[in-house]
Amino acid sequence: MERILVLTDFSDIAKQGLEGAVRLAQQLGGAEILLLNTELSPQGREFSATGDIYYTDNHEEDRFMVALIRKNTQRLQELAASYENSGVRITPYIEVGPMQEVVDAFMNKHKPDLIVMGTSGENTFEEYFVGNHTEQVIRIARVPVITIKVTDRPADIRNIVLATDMNDKAYNGLRHIKVLADKLRAHLHLVYVTKSGKVAQRRSDVEAYAAKQGLSNYTIGAIEDSDTEDGIKRYAASVGADLIAVITHGREGLSALLSHSVAEDVIREASVPVLTVNMNEAVKL
Numbered sequence: 001m002e003r004i005l006v007l008t009d010f011s012d013i014a015k016q017g018l019e020g021a022v023r024l025a026q027q028l029g030g031a032e033i034l035l036l037n038t039e040l041s042p043q044g045r046e047f048s049a050t051g052d053i054y055y056t057d058n059h060e061e062d063r064f065m066v067a068l069i070r071k072n073t074q075r076l077q078e079l080a081a082s083y084e085n086s087g088v089r090i091t092p093y094i095e096v097g098p099m100q101e102v103v104d105a106f107m108n109k110h111k112p113d114l115i116v117m118g119t120s121g122e123n124t125f126e127e128y129f130v131g132n133h134t135e136q137v138i139r140i141a142r143v144p145v146i147t148i149k150v151t152d153r154p155a156d157i158r159n160i161v162l163a164t165d166m167n168d169k170a171y172n173g174l175r176h177i178k179v180l181a182d183k184l185r186a187h188l189h190l191v192y193v194t195k196s197g198k199v200a201q202r203r204s205d206v207e208a209y210a211a212k213q214g215l216s217n218y219t220i221g222a223i224e225d226s227d228t229e230d231g232i233k234r235y236a237a238s239v240g241a242d243l244i245a246v247i248t249h250g251r252e253g254l255s256a257l258l259s260h261s262v263a264e265d266v267i268r269e270a271s272v273p274v275l276t277v278n279m280n281e282a283v284k285l
Helices: 012-027 060-081 099-110 125-140 168-184 199-212 228-238 262-269
Strands: 003-007 032-039 090-096 114-119 145-149 159-163 187-194 218-224 243-248 274-278
Touching: 003 012, 003 099, 012 032, 012 114, 012 145, 032 060, 032 099, 060 090, 090 099, 099 125, 114 125, 125 145, 159 168, 159 228, 168 187, 168 243, 168 274, 187 199, 187 228, 199 218, 218 228, 228 243, 228 262, 262 274
Parallel strands: 003 032, 003 114, 032 090, 114 145, 159 187, 159 243, 187 218, 243 274
Antiparallel strands: 145 274
């Protein structure tokens, strides 16, 4: 994994995402960070990354947008420069247009291996927008996405919990997680949350599933809990997880294989960063 895309709006939430991405890049051996700020232009006008106007009729909105782009370009450069002693290369970008379209086009052009985003993890008015942006990115992402809450403490990733329903269709998503775990030299913990007991049988099933998928450096677990998300969080706490991984349906939205909205709830409530992976995407080794 050589390129990490980090989205920023210069908020404390976004800065926490960048902090976590830098720590991750260091652990990966110096992956490059592509630091992207997106802005929506007024009335659909087109601007260059330096703030020049392609089409203008001298509206006040145009002058405001030019000033904003130039200001944000400077802020991006200053933000990147603040990590110059980290050993991680940070390349700033600013693009104008609807966020989903910009991010989709940026991924096509720059081919990042991973996306990192900050999130507040709170059910506040602000989180409605932050969370909505997170979901939009996860829907269009063709690579794994890590969400980092403003309250998360940056740390090396040594233990990854993967919540699984043992679905064979999740093969590609599972490969993504295995590749990341191998590169981080992290231990993988597979867990199945059952609501109907039979914990011993489920643990045996998970063991068979892991062997079938060709995993290594892992442990397996099964726990009973009436709430899947609570079970995942409880298990993650019990093994000292640094990251929770959930496999999703990608462009269909955050409808996880485990059950509807599990990924959304885990992202919002978990006390560690959360990795979401589209089950259908091919793995870049």
